[in-house]
Amino acid sequence: xxxxxxVIKRRAKSLYTRSRIPGVSWSANQYVGCSFACPYxxxxxxxxxxxxxxxxxxxxxxxxxxxxxxxxxSGKIVMSTVSDPYQPVEAKLKLTRATLRFMxxxxxxxxxxxxxxxxxxxxxxxxxxxxxxxxxxxxFDGREKSLLEPLTPVMKARxxxxxxxxxxxxxxxxxxxxxxxxxxxxxxxxxxxxGFVDYYFxxxxxxxxxxxxxxxxxRSEFPESYCILTSEELFGxxxxxxxxxxxxxxxxxxxxxxxxxxxxxxxx
Numbered sequence: 001x002x003x004x005x006x007v008i009k010r011r012a013k014s015l016y017t018r019s020r021i022p023g024v025s026w027s028a029n030q031y032v033g034c035s036f037a038c039p040y041x042x043x044x045x046x047x048x049x050x051x052x053x054x055x056x057x058x059x060x061x062x063x064x065x066x067x068x069x070x071x072x073x074s075g076k077i078v079m080s081t082v083s084d085p086y087q088p089v090e091a092k093l094k095l096t097r098a099t100l101r102f103m104x105x106x107x108x109x110x111x112x113x114x115x116x117x118x119x120x121x122x123x124x125x126x127x128x129x130x131x132x133x134x135x136x137x138x139x140f141d142g143r144e145k146s147l148l149e150p151l152t153p154v155m156k157a158r159x160x161x162x163x164x165x166x167x168x169x170x171x172x173x174x175x176x177x178x179x180x181x182x183x184x185x186x187x188x189x190x191x192x193x194x195g196f197v198d199y200y201f202x203x204x205x206x207x208x209x210x211x212x213x214x215x216x217x218x219r220s221e222f223p224e225s226y227c228i229l230t231s232e233e234l235f236g237x238x239x240x241x242x243x244x245x246x247x248x249x250x251x252x253x254x255x256x257x258x259x260x261x262x263x264x265x266x267x268x
Contacts, residue, residue, distance in 0.1 A: 005035040006058045007089055015068035025075025030065035030099045031083035033058050036114060036152050040178055040210040043082040059089050069103040076108045086115035100124045112136065112175055114152045116161035122168045132171040135162050138178060139185040147221055159192050166196035173198055178205035181228040181238050190249045201254040205229065
């Protein structure tokens with residue numbers, strides 16, 4: 001069931017914010033907050049403006065984002081880091097679409113979403129000198145999806161979106177995230193997408209950043225996964241097995257990012 005979402009319209013001072021993500025110079029967030037409301041989302045601990053209000057119940061829309069987007073910036077831009085640019089409110093507001101229309105097409109842009117709505121803007125993507133579009137996949141189905149990601153589009157719809165983007169000549173990637181031991185089927189994701197994805201990026205769940213509430217959900221509903229993520233010895237063995245699994249698939253990767261107890265960036 002979709003929750004009621006309050007859209008707060010504001011004017012921003014800038015669209016492009018310096019990023020700390022390795023290899024990324026700027027983040028662009030025309031929205032802040034996300035009505036997909038994934039319970040593990042790290043952004044809910046970054047965006048604290050609304051205090052105790054439920055994550056996903058509000059979205060800030062930077063209504064002047066299109067005019068701010070005209071600026072030419074040097075380096076890679078990621079859209080978005082504290083929202084999803086194609087979350088449900090975008091279907092009506094079309095703020096992402098307007099932002100793309102006015103953005104300097106010389107900018108190097110990387111878009112990440114969980115929504116097949118992204119295919120609506122293929123014609124705009126083709127105007128950019130350098131662009132890639134990624135879909136987040138994690139293989140959650142049935143009970144797993146209802147507990148971990150109840151409001152997002154199903155995996156099949158996202159896979160179909162990746163294929164359509166590829167067929168239209170857009171560079172694509174799959175962001176496999178969050179990888180939860182015993183839950184996320186990495187091999188299945190690769191097998192279902194490898195014919196139309198340029199590269200893969202893998203991210204293991206950061207249990208601490210996912211927050212206390214999600215930690216309790218994982219502990220009670222997926223106790224084996226919780227044990228692996230909270231044991232340094234078990235986690236180390238899991239990363240080793242994951243690295244071997246990915247290597248065996250013979251795909252182009254950008255590495256595995258673990259974000260766990262300072263383990264940092266682990267390359268395959």
